[in-house]
Amino acid sequence: MTDGNLIKRTYVSTARKDAWTLEVRKKVSYQRRRKDTHRIKNAASPYTGFIRCGKCGNSFCGQKSTLKDVTKVNYLRCRTRISECPSNAIQESTLNALVCDVLGLEEYDEAAMDKAMDYCEIADNAVSFYFRDGHFEKRSYEEKKRGTP
Numbered sequence: 001m002t003d004g005n006l007i008k009r010t011y012v013s014t015a016r017k018d019a020w021t022l023e024v025r026k027k028v029s030y031q032r033r034r035k036d037t038h039r040i041k042n043a044a045s046p047y048t049g050f051i052r053c054g055k056c057g058n059s060f061c062g063q064k065s066t067l068k069d070v071t072k073v074n075y076l077r078c079r080t081r082i083s084e085c086p087s088n089a090i091q092e093s094t095l096n097a098l099v100c101d102v103l104g105l106e107e108y109d110e111a112a113m114d115k116a117m118d119y120c121e122i123a124d125n126a127v128s129f130y131f132r133d134g135h136f137e138k139r140s141y142e143e144k145k146r147g148t149p
């Protein structure tokens, strides 16, 4: 009985090690393949669950993009497929600035935002901020297209 357990444990530990190595190797090769190409990955953002699409009602998700000139940009966009809900996205930095503007903050503050506001809605290059006290404020924004100086 004791011997049996011992053998079993040894076996499990070996199998795990193999699996781990394989997983890491896969991950590394994946990263290498993607490194110099257009990289997008899902990222948690302070706005997760905060933004609603004013066009289709879906929520927004965060997307990190690295542009050709190696500029890193965090986009927030509608979760609905772009073919069904086109051009509804905002850069996180733009939204940070708008939040500061409506709250009168010097610097973006996630806690202050959550305390003051319930959610915001984005449609047609404008953000409507819905405050917990019931009122809302609308701000429009403009963003440079990619490649525009």
Ligand SMILES: [Zn+2]
Residues within 6 Å of the ligand: 053, 054, 055, 056, 057, 058, 078, 079, 080, 085, 088
């Ligand atoms: Zn949408």
